Structures are given as C-alpha cells and as structure tokens.
Amino acid sequence: MTHWFHRNPLKATAPVSFNFYGVATTPAAAKVCNDLRLSRSRLLELFTDSSCNPEMMKNATDLYFSLLQGFILSLDDSSQECKLRYIQNFKWTDTLQGQVPSITEDEAKDVHRSLKIAAGVFKHLKESHIPKLITPVEKGRDLEARLIDSYIIQCQAEAQEVTIARAIELKHNPGLIAALAYETANFYQKADQTLSSLDATYAGKWRKYLNLKNCFYMAYAYCYHGQTLLASDKCGEAIRSLQESEKFFAKAEALCKEYGETKGPGTTAKPSGHLFFRKLGSLIKNTLEKCQRENGFIYFQKVPAEAPQLELKANYGLVEPVPFEFPDLNAHWTPETLAAFDLTKRPKDDTAKPKPDEEVKPLKEPDIKPQKDSGCQIS
Template sequence: MAHWFHRNPIKATARQNFDLGAVASTGPANKICSDLREARSKLLDIVSNPNIAVSSLKSAVENYFSLLQGFQQACDEKGGESKLRYSVNFKWTNSLKGYEPSAQQDVVFEMCHMLVNIGLWYTKHAAMLAGSKEEVSMDEAKEVHSCLRTASGIFTFVKESLVGKLLNTPEKGEDLDSRILVAYIEQCTAEAQEVTVARAVELKHSSNLISALAYETAKVFRNADSSLAPLEVSLVGKWRKYLQLKYLFYMAYAHCFNGVTLLEKEKCGDSIKALQESEKFYEKASSMCRDYASTKGPGSTAKPAEHLFFRKLGPLVKRNLDKSTRENGFIYFHKVPAEVPELEEKAMYGLVSPEEFPTPSISSSWTAETYNAFDLSRAPSEKQKDKKKEEDIKPIKEADIAQTGKDPKNSSGCIVS
C-alpha cells in the first residue's frame, strides 16, 4: 500500500537550545528553557520515525506545545501576546526545497513549521499502517483514515489560524505558501476518502454509491493538483504527477461503477458508453503511472502500475464492458449514445472532512511569577551578541516505513488507495 502514496520529505531544522542567558533570571525560568529544549528534541526524534505509535507522538506534541504557549501568550494579569514571542530565532528547511532554509525570530514561525512536520508524520504513519502487512484489519483501516483526517486538520489549522499572524509573508514554494498548504489539505482529504471507497467495495455497497464516492475523490485530487499549478515544475512536478494519476484513476473507477449502475437499470447503451469512458481514463492513468515513475523531484519513489489495486481495475473495466456489450447484443439492442452519461455530483455518504486540531493548553509550569522572571531588558544588544558562525542544518535521516512489500489479499487489492 505504501507504494500508492507520494510522500514529501520531513523538514529539517537548526538545533534550538532556548538559551536566553541573563533574560531567564530565575531557576524556574531556566527550567522552562531546559524543558523546552528537551521536549523539542524528543518531538523531532519521533517525527523522523513513522513507525512509532500515535500515542507517543501525541504525548510529545502536547508536552512541547504546552511549554511553547508561554512564548506566544502572556501569563500575567495583562494577558495578550507574550513578551517572549520574538526572543528566539528559528530556522527550518521546506519539504520541497532541499536544505535551503527559512528563518524568523518568531515563535509562531516555529509553531507553523513544526506542525507541518507533524502533519507529514501522520501521512507517513498512515502509509506505514496501510503497507505493514498483507491484510489490514478494520481497526488499522480506521486508524489510517483517522491519521489522514488529522493531518488534513493540522494543515488547515496552520493555514487558517497561524500563517496570517506571521510578520513576514511566506515565499513562493515554501511550506507555508497557501498553495502548498491547500495541496496538503486536499491530498490528505482525498486519501482518507480512498479508505471509504475501498471499504464500500469490500462491503459490496451499491455501485451507485461507489461511483459517487470515487467521483468526489477524483475531484479532490484535482483540486490539490490545481493548487500546485502556479509553482515551479522542479519543485512540484513529481507531486503533481501523483495527484493527476489519482484523479485519472478515480475517474476511471467512477465511470466503471456508473456503467454497472446503468446496466442494473437496464440502460445498456448508456452503460456501454460509461464503461468505454472508464477504459479511456484507465489508459490515461496507465500512461501517467509510467510518467510518475520516471519523473525526478522531491518525494517518494514508487511504481504504482505494478500494484495489485491498479492492476485489478483494468480487468474490472473490461469484464463489465464485455458484459454490457454482450447483454446489449442479446437482449436490449440499445444505441450507444454519443454523450457520456453524467456522474452523480455529490455522494450522500462517506465524504471526509478534516479533523479539527486542538491547540494544547498552556503548561502548568507557566505562572505569572515564572513569566515575570523573564527580563528582556537584560537581553544582549546586537553588538554584544556572539558572532559565532551559524550552525548548518543537518539532514533528517528518516526511518524506513515498515511494510511487507507484498500484495494485499483483500478483494479490492488495498485499503487506502
């Protein structure tokens, strides 16, 4: 299953010690800085490994962000923005730009980039679950679905609640560029809907429902691709091939099951036309598989045409087209129309929405006394600051996604896509 996912690299960041020197004027204030350093380091270690349990990630996120809240919101009687928001400089790479870093002296900048990394972790964890063994259980399928909805919700939170607070507008192609965030949101939403489509196939739901779900899923993949269209091909070309492939695949799926529905309604001519259209989309998807596999750029490498789920769609289309053609020749004698039968515009069930990201509450370590112990008047001037050479950002070594590498044995060929 992991072969069916395009996954962009985890972002790297410069080491952050939260060393405020004389600004942290008491033991409790220094303790918060030390705890922040340790919590950040632990969270980054977890994010680099998609095989770790969700519960471990959630605990690390809660620990770090609850401590970080004191750098965003004031903890005294005045309230409002924390005086510490601009006290620390953060540096991050972007998932599509290699190790070309972005930097801002702003804790909101840190929150944005760390959350993008956490969202990416959830997508990779979903891929790990889907490809971990030959048969994925109901509970594991639900967790895949939940992870993708959670990721979509995190990217949505960054886009709608945080990016607008930054002093500097994100540059084109950076992870905080609204077009990149929209693409991540839409991709995660569409992939979560793939779980629903596959489940509907497994449970042999009505062909009309499967067609409608597949059509809605195709449109969400297309929206993700459209969001990336204005960006440089060198950055998003491979990613866009994946999204276009998924759009073509699910359009083939939608027309195939629409053809089955029409035959059930004894509209044999319309059924043939729908299945012919499915065949065309499948052929385009087959070509896009080859393009994707040969395209260089950021992101995972896969050969989707070799996966069982993709290989099974072609024979399914052919089998149903042959059946409709045969039935028409023996029973119905309907004329095949020139126009392709319309697909149902909106599925009644199974559509996915992002899971809302709950902002962690501020840590109990932050009290008015501790907050007031941070004295910015004791911060060194620009002339007094140590002019040490800035540390290079080291590449993140991501753990391999654990998987069997074997074809799933269930009837749809997969759970997620």
C-alpha cells in the same frame, strides 16, 4: 501504503537548545527551558521512528506545544504579545525547493483519522497562525496559501481513498462507490489546479501524482456508474460508461510511468504495481465484457457516442478536516515564571552571529519495505 501515497520530503529544522543562560533567572524558568529542549528533541525523533503510533505522536506534540505557547501567549489574557515572542528564531528547510502494504481495519482507521487531523492542522495554521508571522511568506514556499491549500485537499482525498477501499471490500452500493470515487477525483483535480501556477521544477512531480490519482478515480467512478446503469437496464449507456473508464485507466497507467520518471522532491509511490490499482483494470475489462454480452443477447441497445455525464454526489463518506486547536498552556507557565525571564540580560549580538550547531540537517525517513503487497484488505 508506502507504495500508494506520494509524500513530499520531511521538513528539517536546525537544533534549538533553549539555553537562555542569564535570561532565565529562576529554577522554574530554567526548568521550562529544559523541558522544551527535551520535548522538542523527542518530537523530532518520532518523525523518523517507524514504531511511532498516532497516540505517541499526539502526546509528544501536545507536550511540546503546551510548553512552547508560553513564548507566544499572554498569560493575563490581554491582547499584548508575550515578551518572549521574539527570543528564539527557528530555521526550517522548504519542502519543495529545499535549502540544503496490506493493512488491518484498525490500521485503516488510524490512517483515515490521521489524514483528517492533518487536514485540520494545515487549516488551523493557515487561518490562525500563518497570518501572524513576522516574516512575510514567500511565494512558492511551504507556508504560502497555494501549498497549504493543496496539502489540505490532498489529505481529504487520501482519507476518502480509505473510505472507498472499505466500501468496495464490503460490497456497498455501486452508486455510492461511484459517487465517492468521483468526489475524490475532483479533490485531486482541485489540488492540482491549486499548484498549477508553481514552478514545474519544484511542483512537477507532485502534480503528476495528483493527475494520476485524478484519472484513476475517474476510471473508478465510470466503472461503478456503468454497473449502476446496467442494473437499471440501460445497457448501451453502461457500455459507454465502461469504455470511458477504460480510457481514464489507460491514462492513469501512462501517468504512473511519467510520474516515476519525473525528477523532483519527495518519495516515489508506485501505484501501478499496487494490487488495488491492478484490480481496477481487471474489473473494468470484466464488467465491460459482461455488458457487451448482455447487450448482444438481451438489450440490443445503441451505444451512445458521448460518455454519460457524471453528476454524482456522495451523501456518505465525505471527509472534512477535523478541527484543530493547540493544547492548553503548560501548567509550568505562571506569571512568576514568565517574570523570571529578564530580557535585559540577553546578549545584544545573540542573533547576529551564526552558530555551528544551527546547521539544518535533512531528516531521513526510515526505509520501510512492505513484506507483502496485498492491496487494501481492511474489512
């Protein structure tokens, strides 16, 4: 899977100790701070732990955010902000501009589910939390609407790729596969258009990836649509559809090379070397030759000059973001615990002086080398 998906760099964050000495005036308040420090540290460790699974990540995330929400939510359900809302600043890198294999069916389900959940997380942040930020979002930065929308759409598109791979392995109806491929191609096109007004220095590589995936799935759509046309005795139209598939596949191959040569943030996927990619090239060639033979022996139909219009709508397999909500407030947060934080005892110049331990160090992802690239055998 590391060969197939492009990933922007992980956001890095400065250490946060939650050491509010003097402010946290009781053992209960001090315990909340200590638990926050440990849970945040554990969560950050999991981002680069190759043995981490979705359940581990969810448990660590839920624990951290259940504790962190005591600094955000009002415990008496009033509309007033929590008094601790501004006690701690967080520093993050910006993803694009910066400041400093073979899988099993269960694994495929994990990938599919995780991508839907990720889309839901981005959607929830965009609708419920980003509008409440103290500092306005800068254009072209991570929390800006164009980038968040692109992340949502890309997550949906990549989840549908898993659906398509399974549909192909299980030999589902070519019409369904064509429709899913067309919908997925449109997702990638929409994600690219969302980024079109961003500086190419930062978004160019990402956009090349979105373009090549759009062309790849358009090739898939025309290929399987051609099979549907042939099954309906429309051999001439089938040939034209396969010819269009050839064009999109050739364009995808060229874009793979351009993508690999384009400088920019993120890991570089290698789709053209992936078996799933190479299989499509062979499928298009073999299907087109079959259509041409059948037309020469049986149908004798004229091949249209124009490619058929793809007015395909998938009724199954479409991906929607999984609704996301932060976990409930941790049980350690009580009115007594909150009252034990005395902000009058906070040093007045606490945020004025930069601290050495606030340096934001890049997160290095583990270098996972697939032992065998056998495509997407997930049935």
